[in-house]
Amino acid sequence: MKATFTRRQALQGGAAYGALGLFVAAGLVTPQQALAQQAAWNKAAFDTTDIDATAKALGGGGFAPSDKITLTGPDIAENGAVVPVGVATTLPNVTQIAILVEKNPNTLAANFKMSKDAEPFVTTRVKMGQSSNVYAMVQSDGKLYVAKKEIKVTLGGCGG
Missing domain, CATH: 2.60.40.2470 (SoxY domain)
Incomplete structure (x- = not known):
């Protein structure tokens, strides 16, 4: 089964996870907080x-x-x-x-x-x-x- 993944989806996901990664790396957000925010939808x-x-x-x-x-x-x-x-x-x-x-x-x-x-x-x-x-x-x-x-x-x- 082939998954369809558009360029727009890749850019949106990459930007969101990239920003979240920067916050984690800077110590502003812990990995647990990052996962909790994702689950809070x-x-x-x-x-x-x-x-x-x-x-x-x-x-x-x-x-x-x-x-x-x-x-x-x-x-x-x-x-x-x-x-x-x-x-x-x-x-x-x-x-x-x-x-x-x-x-x-x-x-x-x-x-x-x-x-x-x-x-x-x-x-x-x-x-x-x-x-x-x-x-x-x-x-x-x-x-x-x-x-x-x-x-x-x-x-x-x-x-x-």
């Missing part, structure tokens, strides 16, 4: 198709709205392939920040595990297939809290 959460299922897969039974979460992003995104989104919170003891896009085929767009020493702030770019509500889901003291923002995606980047 929550495939079930990234396979969910709605907000409630995502919350459950992230370890919560439900979630509550919070005014202590700030979700930033454009009101209108001219390119749905790269929509800038940021999340900041003043909630205490944050252990996880997730970004969810309601109308994407897979709801969970990004998930960040936070250490106790990290400032609870993340920024990234997400892909949106259409106009949708975007949710910031924050785990604080074992409970999930959310904030939402509607982001409109224009067709053809025309801005209207």
Whole structure:
């Protein structure tokens, strides 16, 4: 049986393992931590198709709205392939920040595990297939809290 392996896959895998190897060699990460990070992938959460299922897969039974979460992003995104989104919170003891896009085929767009020493702030770019509500889901003291923002995606980047 012949395995198919593309050039792109080789470059992506090589770059990721090369960077991880540098961190291990520099003493910033132990080999056990590197393996633990690789095993920490929550495939079930990234396979969910709605907000409630995502919350459950992230370890919560439900979630509550919070005014202590700030979700930033454009009101209108001219390119749905790269929509800038940021999340900041003043909630205490944050252990996880997730970004969810309601109308994407897979709801969970990004998930960040936070250490106790990290400032609870993340920024990234997400892909949106259409106009949708975007949710910031924050785990604080074992409970999930959310904030939402509607982001409109224009067709053809025309801005209207």
